[in-house]
Amino acid sequence: MQCSIAEMKVQSKHCNNYGRNLLVSVTGSRIMRVLVTGGAGYIGSYIVEELLQNGHDVRVLDSMLWGDDALEPFKDDDNLEIREGDIRHIEDLSYAMKGMDAVIHMAGIVGDPACGVNEQATQSVNVEATKSLVEIAKLHDIDRLIFASTCSVYGASELMELNEGSFLNPLSLYAKSKIDSEEIILHETHDKFSDDNITSTILRLGTIFGWSRRMRFDLVVNILTAKAVLEGDIPVFGGEQYRPLVHVHDASRAFVAVLEADEEKVDHQIFNVGDNDLNYQIKKVGKIVENTIDDAEVRFVEHKEDNRTYRVSFDKINHILGWEAEKDITDGVEEIKQWMAEEDITDYSREDMRNSEYSYM
Ligand SMILES: NC(=O)c1ccc[n+]([C@@H]2O[C@H](COP(=O)([O-])OP(=O)(O)OC[C@H]3O[C@@H](n4cnc5c(N)ncnc54)[C@H](O)[C@@H]3O)[C@@H](O)[C@H]2O)c1
Incomplete structure:
Protein backbone atom coordinates (compact mmCIF):
# COMPACT_ATOMS: atom_id res chain seq x y z
CA MET A 1 0.00 0.00 0.00
CA ILE A 208 32.52 5.80 -17.86
CA PHE A 209 34.74 2.94 -18.96
CA GLY A 210 36.42 -0.07 -17.40
CA TRP A 211 35.54 -3.33 -15.74
CA SER A 212 32.91 -3.59 -13.03
CA ARG A 213 31.17 -6.57 -11.42
CA ARG A 214 28.02 -5.38 -13.26
CA MET A 215 29.56 -5.04 -16.67
CA ARG A 216 28.18 -2.65 -19.32
CA PHE A 217 29.09 -3.18 -22.96
CA ASP A 218 27.01 -0.25 -24.20
CA LEU A 219 29.73 2.28 -23.34
CA VAL A 220 32.17 3.35 -26.02
CA VAL A 221 35.53 2.11 -24.64
CA ASN A 222 34.00 -1.14 -23.37
CA ILE A 223 32.21 -2.06 -26.59
CA LEU A 224 35.17 -1.21 -28.82
CA THR A 225 37.34 -3.41 -26.60
CA ALA A 226 34.86 -6.32 -26.71
CA LYS A 227 34.55 -6.10 -30.50
CA ALA A 228 38.32 -5.93 -30.86
CA VAL A 229 38.81 -9.01 -28.66
CA LEU A 230 36.04 -11.14 -30.21
CA GLU A 231 35.97 -9.96 -33.83
CA GLY A 232 39.29 -8.20 -34.44
CA ASP A 233 37.18 -5.26 -35.62
CA ILE A 234 37.04 -1.76 -34.07
CA PRO A 235 34.23 0.12 -35.84
CA VAL A 236 34.51 3.87 -35.24
CA PHE A 237 31.39 5.82 -36.22
CA GLY A 238 32.42 9.28 -37.33
CA GLY A 239 35.32 9.65 -34.93
CA GLU A 240 35.77 13.43 -34.84
CA GLN A 241 33.44 13.86 -31.82
CA TYR A 242 35.02 14.46 -28.41
CA ARG A 243 33.94 12.63 -25.25
CA PRO A 244 35.16 13.19 -21.70
CA LEU A 245 35.97 9.72 -20.37
CA VAL A 246 36.60 8.50 -16.83
CA GLY A 274 36.92 13.37 -15.09
CA ASP A 275 40.34 14.51 -16.15
CA ASN A 276 41.44 17.14 -18.67
CA ASP A 277 43.75 14.53 -20.23
CA LEU A 278 40.81 12.14 -20.81
CA ASN A 279 38.90 14.34 -23.28
CA TYR A 280 39.32 12.10 -26.30
CA GLN A 281 38.12 12.07 -29.88
CA ILE A 282 36.51 8.70 -30.55
CA LYS A 283 38.98 7.99 -33.38
CA LYS A 284 41.80 8.28 -30.82
CA VAL A 285 39.97 5.86 -28.50
CA GLY A 286 39.80 3.41 -31.44
CA LYS A 287 43.55 3.75 -31.97
CA ILE A 288 44.29 3.09 -28.28
CA VAL A 289 42.17 -0.08 -28.43
CA GLU A 290 43.96 -1.10 -31.65
CA ASN A 291 47.35 -0.62 -29.99
CA THR A 292 46.32 -2.65 -26.93
CA ILE A 293 44.55 -5.65 -28.52
CA ASP A 294 46.60 -7.88 -30.82
CA ASP A 295 45.31 -8.47 -34.36
CA ALA A 296 42.50 -5.90 -34.14
CA GLU A 297 42.07 -3.01 -36.56
CA VAL A 298 40.14 0.26 -36.57
CA ARG A 299 37.46 0.54 -39.27
CA PHE A 300 36.04 4.02 -39.86
CA VAL A 301 32.32 4.15 -40.63
CA GLU A 302 30.69 7.29 -42.02
CA HIS A 303 28.17 8.49 -39.47
CA LYS A 304 26.25 11.70 -39.11
CA GLU A 305 23.59 10.93 -36.50
CA ASP A 306 25.33 11.40 -33.17
CA ASN A 307 26.22 15.08 -33.22
CA ARG A 308 27.08 15.33 -29.54
CA THR A 309 30.58 16.65 -29.05
CA TYR A 310 31.98 18.32 -26.01
CA ARG A 311 35.28 18.91 -24.29
CA VAL A 312 35.01 19.45 -20.59
CA SER A 313 37.19 21.19 -18.01
CA PHE A 314 37.87 19.25 -14.82
CA ASP A 315 39.80 22.05 -13.14
CA LYS A 316 37.20 22.67 -10.43
CA ILE A 317 37.27 19.22 -8.81
CA ASN A 318 41.04 19.24 -9.09
CA HIS A 319 41.52 22.69 -7.55
CA ILE A 320 38.90 22.41 -4.80
CA LEU A 321 39.26 18.76 -3.76
CA GLY A 322 42.73 17.99 -5.12
CA TRP A 323 41.08 15.10 -6.99
CA GLU A 324 42.49 13.61 -10.17
CA ALA A 325 41.97 10.43 -12.19
CA GLU A 326 44.31 7.50 -11.54
CA LYS A 327 43.48 5.31 -14.53
CA ASP A 328 43.69 5.88 -18.26
CA ILE A 329 42.00 4.21 -21.21
CA THR A 330 44.69 1.57 -21.67
CA ASP A 331 44.09 0.38 -18.08
CA GLY A 332 40.39 -0.09 -18.86
CA VAL A 333 41.02 -1.89 -22.16
CA GLU A 334 43.57 -4.26 -20.63
CA GLU A 335 41.43 -5.22 -17.63
CA ILE A 336 38.37 -5.88 -19.81
CA LYS A 337 40.46 -8.00 -22.19
CA GLN A 338 41.82 -10.03 -19.27
CA TRP A 339 38.40 -10.47 -17.65
CA MET A 340 36.83 -11.60 -20.96
CA ALA A 341 39.53 -14.25 -21.30
CA GLU A 342 39.21 -15.44 -17.68
CA GLU A 343 35.41 -15.60 -17.74
CA ASP A 344 35.22 -16.83 -21.33
CA ILE A 345 32.93 -13.97 -22.39
CA THR A 346 31.92 -14.60 -26.00
CA ASP A 347 28.81 -12.40 -26.32
CA TYR A 348 28.90 -8.66 -25.72
CA SER A 349 25.22 -8.27 -26.63
CA ARG A 350 23.93 -10.10 -23.54
CA GLU A 351 20.92 -8.25 -22.12
CA ASP A 352 22.34 -8.11 -18.60
CA MET A 353 25.43 -6.34 -19.89
CA ARG A 354 23.80 -3.43 -21.67
CA ASN A 355 21.15 -0.83 -20.81
CA SER A 356 20.47 0.33 -24.37
CA GLU A 357 17.11 -1.12 -25.26
CA TYR A 358 15.89 -1.93 -21.78
CA SER A 359 12.10 -1.71 -21.65
CA TYR A 360 11.13 -0.28 -18.27
CA MET A 361 7.86 -1.22 -16.56
N1 LIG B 1 27.80 4.87 -16.93
C1 LIG B 1 28.02 6.11 -17.36
O1 LIG B 1 28.76 6.34 -18.33
C2 LIG B 1 27.38 7.28 -16.64
C3 LIG B 1 27.78 8.58 -17.01
C4 LIG B 1 27.19 9.67 -16.38
C5 LIG B 1 26.25 9.46 -15.36
N2 LIG B 1 25.89 8.19 -15.02
C6 LIG B 1 24.87 8.03 -13.96
O2 LIG B 1 25.35 7.15 -12.95
C7 LIG B 1 24.26 6.40 -12.40
C8 LIG B 1 24.58 4.91 -12.45
O3 LIG B 1 24.80 4.49 -13.81
P1 LIG B 1 25.34 3.04 -14.16
O4 LIG B 1 26.19 3.17 -15.37
O5 LIG B 1 25.92 2.42 -12.95
O6 LIG B 1 24.00 2.30 -14.60
P2 LIG B 1 23.36 0.92 -14.11
O7 LIG B 1 22.16 0.71 -14.97
O8 LIG B 1 24.38 -0.16 -14.09
O9 LIG B 1 22.90 1.22 -12.62
C9 LIG B 1 21.65 1.76 -12.30
C10 LIG B 1 21.10 0.96 -11.14
O10 LIG B 1 19.85 1.57 -10.75
C11 LIG B 1 18.92 0.53 -10.50
N3 LIG B 1 17.57 1.06 -10.71
C12 LIG B 1 17.00 1.42 -11.88
N4 LIG B 1 15.74 1.85 -11.68
C13 LIG B 1 15.52 1.77 -10.33
C14 LIG B 1 14.42 2.07 -9.50
N5 LIG B 1 13.27 2.53 -10.01
N6 LIG B 1 14.53 1.87 -8.18
C15 LIG B 1 15.68 1.38 -7.64
N7 LIG B 1 16.76 1.08 -8.38
C16 LIG B 1 16.68 1.27 -9.71
C17 LIG B 1 19.27 -0.59 -11.46
O11 LIG B 1 18.79 -1.85 -10.99
C18 LIG B 1 20.79 -0.50 -11.49
O12 LIG B 1 21.38 -1.37 -10.53
C19 LIG B 1 23.02 6.78 -13.21
O13 LIG B 1 22.29 7.75 -12.50
C20 LIG B 1 23.60 7.38 -14.48
O14 LIG B 1 22.73 8.31 -15.08
C21 LIG B 1 26.43 7.09 -15.62
Whole structure:
Protein backbone atom coordinates (compact mmCIF):
# COMPACT_ATOMS: atom_id res chain seq x y z
CA MET A 1 0.00 0.00 0.00
CA GLN A 2 1.38 3.44 -0.98
CA CYS A 3 1.38 6.21 1.60
CA SER A 4 1.91 9.93 1.15
CA ILE A 5 4.89 12.06 2.15
CA ALA A 6 2.65 13.84 4.71
CA GLU A 7 1.97 10.48 6.38
CA MET A 8 5.68 9.75 6.32
CA LYS A 9 6.27 13.01 8.19
CA VAL A 10 4.24 11.63 11.07
CA GLN A 11 5.96 8.26 11.01
CA SER A 12 9.47 9.60 10.59
CA LYS A 13 11.82 9.04 13.50
CA HIS A 14 14.92 11.17 13.83
CA CYS A 15 17.24 8.29 14.46
CA ASN A 16 20.49 9.35 12.77
CA ASN A 17 24.04 9.11 14.05
CA TYR A 18 23.85 6.72 17.01
CA GLY A 19 26.85 8.62 18.36
CA ARG A 20 28.84 7.34 15.39
CA ASN A 21 30.18 10.77 14.52
CA LEU A 22 32.92 10.11 17.07
CA LEU A 23 34.31 7.37 14.83
CA VAL A 24 36.78 8.03 12.06
CA SER A 25 37.12 6.37 8.61
CA VAL A 26 40.42 5.12 7.18
CA THR A 27 40.81 8.47 5.39
CA GLY A 28 40.33 10.41 8.63
CA SER A 29 36.79 11.61 7.94
CA ARG A 30 33.89 10.70 10.22
CA ILE A 31 32.36 7.29 9.58
CA MET A 32 28.96 7.65 8.00
CA ARG A 33 25.93 5.50 7.35
CA VAL A 34 25.44 5.84 3.63
CA LEU A 35 22.49 4.85 1.46
CA VAL A 36 23.49 4.09 -2.14
CA THR A 37 20.48 3.99 -4.48
CA GLY A 38 21.35 1.93 -7.55
CA GLY A 39 24.13 0.32 -5.52
CA ALA A 40 23.98 -2.94 -7.48
CA GLY A 41 24.74 -1.17 -10.77
CA TYR A 42 27.86 -0.64 -12.88
CA ILE A 43 29.13 2.37 -10.91
CA GLY A 44 27.06 1.90 -7.73
CA SER A 45 28.59 -1.49 -6.88
CA TYR A 46 32.08 0.03 -7.19
CA ILE A 47 31.04 2.87 -4.84
CA VAL A 48 29.76 0.32 -2.32
CA GLU A 49 33.15 -1.42 -2.34
CA GLU A 50 35.00 1.90 -1.96
CA LEU A 51 32.77 2.98 0.96
CA LEU A 52 33.18 -0.34 2.78
CA GLN A 53 36.95 -0.19 2.30
CA ASN A 54 36.99 3.26 3.90
CA GLY A 55 35.07 1.97 6.93
CA HIS A 56 31.60 3.40 6.24
CA ASP A 57 28.33 1.56 6.89
CA VAL A 58 26.42 1.05 3.67
CA ARG A 59 22.84 0.32 2.73
CA VAL A 60 21.85 -0.36 -0.88
CA LEU A 61 18.41 0.34 -2.32
CA ASP A 62 18.12 -1.14 -5.81
CA SER A 63 15.33 -2.71 -7.86
CA MET A 64 17.94 -5.18 -9.17
CA LEU A 65 17.13 -4.68 -12.85
CA TRP A 66 20.33 -6.55 -13.64
CA GLY A 67 20.36 -8.77 -10.55
CA ASP A 68 22.55 -8.43 -7.46
CA ASP A 69 25.59 -10.46 -8.51
CA ALA A 70 27.76 -7.33 -8.43
CA LEU A 71 27.39 -7.25 -4.63
CA GLU A 72 28.13 -10.98 -4.13
CA PRO A 73 31.63 -10.54 -2.62
CA PHE A 74 30.31 -8.14 0.05
CA LYS A 75 27.09 -9.93 1.06
CA ASP A 76 28.57 -11.28 4.29
CA ASP A 77 30.00 -7.92 5.31
CA ASP A 78 28.34 -6.79 8.55
CA ASN A 79 28.61 -3.18 7.40
CA LEU A 80 26.49 -3.77 4.29
CA GLU A 81 22.72 -4.10 4.11
CA ILE A 82 21.05 -4.82 0.78
CA ARG A 83 17.41 -3.93 0.16
CA GLU A 84 15.53 -4.68 -3.01
CA GLY A 85 13.11 -1.81 -3.67
CA ASP A 86 12.02 0.90 -6.05
CA ILE A 87 12.89 4.59 -5.71
CA ARG A 88 9.42 5.40 -7.07
CA HIS A 89 7.86 3.90 -3.95
CA ILE A 90 7.80 6.27 -1.01
CA GLU A 91 7.80 3.43 1.55
CA ASP A 92 10.92 1.90 0.00
CA LEU A 93 12.72 5.25 0.05
CA SER A 94 11.64 6.06 3.56
CA TYR A 95 12.58 2.66 4.96
CA ALA A 96 15.95 2.81 3.20
CA MET A 97 16.76 6.28 4.54
CA LYS A 98 15.95 5.52 8.18
CA GLY A 99 19.06 5.99 10.31
CA MET A 100 21.26 7.13 7.40
CA ASP A 101 23.60 10.14 7.43
CA ALA A 102 24.09 10.46 3.69
CA VAL A 103 22.56 9.42 0.37
CA ILE A 104 24.44 8.76 -2.86
CA HIS A 105 21.73 8.75 -5.54
CA MET A 106 22.74 6.59 -8.52
CA ALA A 107 19.51 4.75 -9.39
CA GLY A 108 17.81 5.64 -12.63
CA ILE A 109 17.14 4.81 -16.23
CA VAL A 110 20.55 5.31 -17.75
CA GLY A 111 21.53 6.51 -21.22
CA ASP A 112 19.81 8.06 -24.24
CA PRO A 113 18.45 4.84 -25.83
CA ALA A 114 17.02 3.39 -22.60
CA CYS A 115 15.35 6.70 -21.66
CA GLY A 116 13.79 6.95 -25.11
CA VAL A 117 11.98 3.59 -24.83
CA ASN A 118 9.36 4.72 -22.29
CA GLU A 119 9.30 8.49 -21.74
CA GLN A 120 6.74 8.30 -18.95
CA ALA A 121 8.83 5.82 -17.01
CA THR A 122 11.91 8.02 -17.51
CA GLN A 123 10.08 11.01 -16.07
CA SER A 124 8.84 9.01 -13.13
CA VAL A 125 12.14 7.26 -12.28
CA ASN A 126 14.62 10.00 -13.18
CA VAL A 127 12.69 13.11 -12.08
CA GLU A 128 9.62 12.42 -9.92
CA ALA A 129 11.48 9.97 -7.71
CA THR A 130 14.19 12.60 -7.12
CA LYS A 131 11.52 14.96 -5.74
CA SER A 132 10.30 12.29 -3.32
CA LEU A 133 13.85 11.38 -2.38
CA VAL A 134 14.68 14.97 -1.40
CA GLU A 135 11.47 15.34 0.64
CA ILE A 136 12.09 12.10 2.49
CA ALA A 137 15.76 12.96 3.02
CA LYS A 138 14.66 16.11 4.85
CA LEU A 139 12.30 14.11 7.06
CA HIS A 140 15.11 11.75 8.01
CA ASP A 141 17.63 14.51 8.77
CA ILE A 142 19.99 13.35 6.05
CA ASP A 143 23.20 15.43 6.25
CA ARG A 144 24.52 14.93 2.74
CA LEU A 145 23.12 14.14 -0.68
CA ILE A 146 25.28 13.43 -3.73
CA PHE A 147 23.66 13.02 -7.14
CA ALA A 148 25.00 11.26 -10.24
CA SER A 149 24.48 13.57 -13.21
CA THR A 150 26.23 13.51 -16.57
CA CYS A 151 28.47 15.69 -18.73
CA SER A 152 26.01 15.04 -21.56
CA VAL A 153 23.93 17.92 -20.11
CA TYR A 154 26.36 20.13 -22.11
CA GLY A 155 25.38 18.52 -25.43
CA ALA A 156 27.02 19.70 -28.64
CA SER A 157 29.12 22.79 -28.28
CA GLU A 158 31.56 24.82 -30.33
CA LEU A 159 33.18 26.09 -27.14
CA MET A 160 36.73 24.94 -26.61
CA GLU A 161 36.11 23.76 -23.08
CA LEU A 162 32.95 23.57 -21.01
CA ASN A 163 32.90 24.13 -17.29
CA GLU A 164 30.27 23.87 -14.57
CA GLY A 165 28.96 27.36 -15.38
CA SER A 166 28.64 26.77 -19.14
CA PHE A 167 25.37 26.91 -21.04
CA LEU A 168 23.50 23.60 -20.96
CA ASN A 169 22.35 22.10 -24.23
CA PRO A 170 20.66 18.74 -23.53
CA LEU A 171 20.11 16.77 -26.73
CA SER A 172 18.18 13.85 -25.23
CA LEU A 173 15.47 13.06 -22.72
CA TYR A 174 18.15 11.44 -20.57
CA ALA A 175 20.17 14.68 -20.36
CA LYS A 176 16.99 16.74 -19.76
CA SER A 177 15.92 14.44 -16.94
CA LYS A 178 19.33 14.89 -15.30
CA ILE A 179 19.09 18.69 -15.50
CA ASP A 180 15.60 18.57 -13.94
CA SER A 181 16.90 16.44 -11.08
CA GLU A 182 19.91 18.72 -10.55
CA GLU A 183 17.54 21.69 -10.22
CA ILE A 184 15.23 19.88 -7.82
CA ILE A 185 18.15 18.92 -5.60
CA LEU A 186 19.87 22.30 -5.61
CA HIS A 187 16.64 24.24 -4.98
CA GLU A 188 14.91 21.93 -2.55
CA THR A 189 17.80 21.15 -0.24
CA HIS A 190 18.39 24.80 0.66
CA ASP A 191 15.96 27.09 2.37
CA LYS A 192 17.47 30.11 4.06
CA PHE A 193 14.55 30.22 6.51
CA SER A 194 15.00 26.60 7.60
CA ASP A 195 17.49 24.74 9.78
CA ASP A 196 17.08 21.38 8.08
CA ASN A 197 19.17 22.01 4.97
CA ILE A 198 21.08 19.20 3.33
CA THR A 199 24.65 19.50 2.05
CA SER A 200 23.99 18.65 -1.59
CA THR A 201 26.45 18.08 -4.41
CA ILE A 202 25.95 17.35 -8.11
CA LEU A 203 28.58 15.24 -9.88
CA ARG A 204 28.49 15.45 -13.68
CA LEU A 205 30.30 12.31 -14.76
CA GLY A 206 32.10 11.87 -18.04
CA THR A 207 31.35 8.68 -20.00
CA ILE A 208 32.52 5.80 -17.86
CA PHE A 209 34.74 2.94 -18.96
CA GLY A 210 36.42 -0.07 -17.40
CA TRP A 211 35.54 -3.33 -15.74
CA SER A 212 32.91 -3.59 -13.03
CA ARG A 213 31.17 -6.57 -11.42
CA ARG A 214 28.02 -5.38 -13.26
CA MET A 215 29.56 -5.04 -16.67
CA ARG A 216 28.18 -2.65 -19.32
CA PHE A 217 29.09 -3.18 -22.96
CA ASP A 218 27.01 -0.25 -24.20
CA LEU A 219 29.73 2.28 -23.34
CA VAL A 220 32.17 3.35 -26.02
CA VAL A 221 35.53 2.11 -24.64
CA ASN A 222 34.00 -1.14 -23.37
CA ILE A 223 32.21 -2.06 -26.59
CA LEU A 224 35.17 -1.21 -28.82
CA THR A 225 37.34 -3.41 -26.60
CA ALA A 226 34.86 -6.32 -26.71
CA LYS A 227 34.55 -6.10 -30.50
CA ALA A 228 38.32 -5.93 -30.86
CA VAL A 229 38.81 -9.01 -28.66
CA LEU A 230 36.04 -11.14 -30.21
CA GLU A 231 35.97 -9.96 -33.83
CA GLY A 232 39.29 -8.20 -34.44
CA ASP A 233 37.18 -5.26 -35.62
CA ILE A 234 37.04 -1.76 -34.07
CA PRO A 235 34.23 0.12 -35.84
CA VAL A 236 34.51 3.87 -35.24
CA PHE A 237 31.39 5.82 -36.22
CA GLY A 238 32.42 9.28 -37.33
CA GLY A 239 35.32 9.65 -34.93
CA GLU A 240 35.77 13.43 -34.84
CA GLN A 241 33.44 13.86 -31.82
CA TYR A 242 35.02 14.46 -28.41
CA ARG A 243 33.94 12.63 -25.25
CA PRO A 244 35.16 13.19 -21.70
CA LEU A 245 35.97 9.72 -20.37
CA VAL A 246 36.60 8.50 -16.83
CA HIS A 247 37.30 5.07 -15.34
CA VAL A 248 34.60 3.53 -13.15
CA HIS A 249 37.09 3.21 -10.28
CA ASP A 250 37.91 6.91 -10.49
CA ALA A 251 34.24 7.93 -10.71
CA SER A 252 33.60 5.95 -7.53
CA ARG A 253 36.56 7.57 -5.79
CA ALA A 254 35.07 10.96 -6.66
CA PHE A 255 31.77 10.16 -4.89
CA VAL A 256 33.61 9.05 -1.77
CA ALA A 257 35.96 12.07 -1.90
CA VAL A 258 32.94 14.41 -2.00
CA LEU A 259 31.23 12.48 0.81
CA GLU A 260 34.31 12.84 3.01
CA ALA A 261 35.18 16.44 2.02
CA ASP A 262 34.67 19.46 4.27
CA GLU A 263 31.10 20.63 3.96
CA GLU A 264 32.06 24.17 2.90
CA LYS A 265 33.93 22.81 -0.13
CA VAL A 266 31.08 20.77 -1.58
CA ASP A 267 27.83 22.24 -0.32
CA HIS A 268 25.53 23.27 -3.15
CA GLN A 269 28.29 22.67 -5.68
CA ILE A 270 28.41 21.10 -9.12
CA PHE A 271 31.61 19.28 -10.12
CA ASN A 272 32.49 17.75 -13.46
CA VAL A 273 34.11 14.38 -12.77
CA GLY A 274 36.92 13.37 -15.09
CA ASP A 275 40.34 14.51 -16.15
CA ASN A 276 41.44 17.14 -18.67
CA ASP A 277 43.75 14.53 -20.23
CA LEU A 278 40.81 12.14 -20.81
CA ASN A 279 38.90 14.34 -23.28
CA TYR A 280 39.32 12.10 -26.30
CA GLN A 281 38.12 12.07 -29.88
CA ILE A 282 36.51 8.70 -30.55
CA LYS A 283 38.98 7.99 -33.38
CA LYS A 284 41.80 8.28 -30.82
CA VAL A 285 39.97 5.86 -28.50
CA GLY A 286 39.80 3.41 -31.44
CA LYS A 287 43.55 3.75 -31.97
CA ILE A 288 44.29 3.09 -28.28
CA VAL A 289 42.17 -0.08 -28.43
CA GLU A 290 43.96 -1.10 -31.65
CA ASN A 291 47.35 -0.62 -29.99
CA THR A 292 46.32 -2.65 -26.93
CA ILE A 293 44.55 -5.65 -28.52
CA ASP A 294 46.60 -7.88 -30.82
CA ASP A 295 45.31 -8.47 -34.36
CA ALA A 296 42.50 -5.90 -34.14
CA GLU A 297 42.07 -3.01 -36.56
CA VAL A 298 40.14 0.26 -36.57
CA ARG A 299 37.46 0.54 -39.27
CA PHE A 300 36.04 4.02 -39.86
CA VAL A 301 32.32 4.15 -40.63
CA GLU A 302 30.69 7.29 -42.02
CA HIS A 303 28.17 8.49 -39.47
CA LYS A 304 26.25 11.70 -39.11
CA GLU A 305 23.59 10.93 -36.50
CA ASP A 306 25.33 11.40 -33.17
CA ASN A 307 26.22 15.08 -33.22
CA ARG A 308 27.08 15.33 -29.54
CA THR A 309 30.58 16.65 -29.05
CA TYR A 310 31.98 18.32 -26.01
CA ARG A 311 35.28 18.91 -24.29
CA VAL A 312 35.01 19.45 -20.59
CA SER A 313 37.19 21.19 -18.01
CA PHE A 314 37.87 19.25 -14.82
CA ASP A 315 39.80 22.05 -13.14
CA LYS A 316 37.20 22.67 -10.43
CA ILE A 317 37.27 19.22 -8.81
CA ASN A 318 41.04 19.24 -9.09
CA HIS A 319 41.52 22.69 -7.55
CA ILE A 320 38.90 22.41 -4.80
CA LEU A 321 39.26 18.76 -3.76
CA GLY A 322 42.73 17.99 -5.12
CA TRP A 323 41.08 15.10 -6.99
CA GLU A 324 42.49 13.61 -10.17
CA ALA A 325 41.97 10.43 -12.19
CA GLU A 326 44.31 7.50 -11.54
CA LYS A 327 43.48 5.31 -14.53
CA ASP A 328 43.69 5.88 -18.26
CA ILE A 329 42.00 4.21 -21.21
CA THR A 330 44.69 1.57 -21.67
CA ASP A 331 44.09 0.38 -18.08
CA GLY A 332 40.39 -0.09 -18.86
CA VAL A 333 41.02 -1.89 -22.16
CA GLU A 334 43.57 -4.26 -20.63
CA GLU A 335 41.43 -5.22 -17.63
CA ILE A 336 38.37 -5.88 -19.81
CA LYS A 337 40.46 -8.00 -22.19
CA GLN A 338 41.82 -10.03 -19.27
CA TRP A 339 38.40 -10.47 -17.65
CA MET A 340 36.83 -11.60 -20.96
CA ALA A 341 39.53 -14.25 -21.30
CA GLU A 342 39.21 -15.44 -17.68
CA GLU A 343 35.41 -15.60 -17.74
CA ASP A 344 35.22 -16.83 -21.33
CA ILE A 345 32.93 -13.97 -22.39
CA THR A 346 31.92 -14.60 -26.00
CA ASP A 347 28.81 -12.40 -26.32
CA TYR A 348 28.90 -8.66 -25.72
CA SER A 349 25.22 -8.27 -26.63
CA ARG A 350 23.93 -10.10 -23.54
CA GLU A 351 20.92 -8.25 -22.12
CA ASP A 352 22.34 -8.11 -18.60
CA MET A 353 25.43 -6.34 -19.89
CA ARG A 354 23.80 -3.43 -21.67
CA ASN A 355 21.15 -0.83 -20.81
CA SER A 356 20.47 0.33 -24.37
CA GLU A 357 17.11 -1.12 -25.26
CA TYR A 358 15.89 -1.93 -21.78
CA SER A 359 12.10 -1.71 -21.65
CA TYR A 360 11.13 -0.28 -18.27
CA MET A 361 7.86 -1.22 -16.56
N1 LIG B 1 27.80 4.87 -16.93
C1 LIG B 1 28.02 6.11 -17.36
O1 LIG B 1 28.76 6.34 -18.33
C2 LIG B 1 27.38 7.28 -16.64
C3 LIG B 1 27.78 8.58 -17.01
C4 LIG B 1 27.19 9.67 -16.38
C5 LIG B 1 26.25 9.46 -15.36
N2 LIG B 1 25.89 8.19 -15.02
C6 LIG B 1 24.87 8.03 -13.96
O2 LIG B 1 25.35 7.15 -12.95
C7 LIG B 1 24.26 6.40 -12.40
C8 LIG B 1 24.58 4.91 -12.45
O3 LIG B 1 24.80 4.49 -13.81
P1 LIG B 1 25.34 3.04 -14.16
O4 LIG B 1 26.19 3.17 -15.37
O5 LIG B 1 25.92 2.42 -12.95
O6 LIG B 1 24.00 2.30 -14.60
P2 LIG B 1 23.36 0.92 -14.11
O7 LIG B 1 22.16 0.71 -14.97
O8 LIG B 1 24.38 -0.16 -14.09
O9 LIG B 1 22.90 1.22 -12.62
C9 LIG B 1 21.65 1.76 -12.30
C10 LIG B 1 21.10 0.96 -11.14
O10 LIG B 1 19.85 1.57 -10.75
C11 LIG B 1 18.92 0.53 -10.50
N3 LIG B 1 17.57 1.06 -10.71
C12 LIG B 1 17.00 1.42 -11.88
N4 LIG B 1 15.74 1.85 -11.68
C13 LIG B 1 15.52 1.77 -10.33
C14 LIG B 1 14.42 2.07 -9.50
N5 LIG B 1 13.27 2.53 -10.01
N6 LIG B 1 14.53 1.87 -8.18
C15 LIG B 1 15.68 1.38 -7.64
N7 LIG B 1 16.76 1.08 -8.38
C16 LIG B 1 16.68 1.27 -9.71
C17 LIG B 1 19.27 -0.59 -11.46
O11 LIG B 1 18.79 -1.85 -10.99
C18 LIG B 1 20.79 -0.50 -11.49
O12 LIG B 1 21.38 -1.37 -10.53
C19 LIG B 1 23.02 6.78 -13.21
O13 LIG B 1 22.29 7.75 -12.50
C20 LIG B 1 23.60 7.38 -14.48
O14 LIG B 1 22.73 8.31 -15.08
C21 LIG B 1 26.43 7.09 -15.62
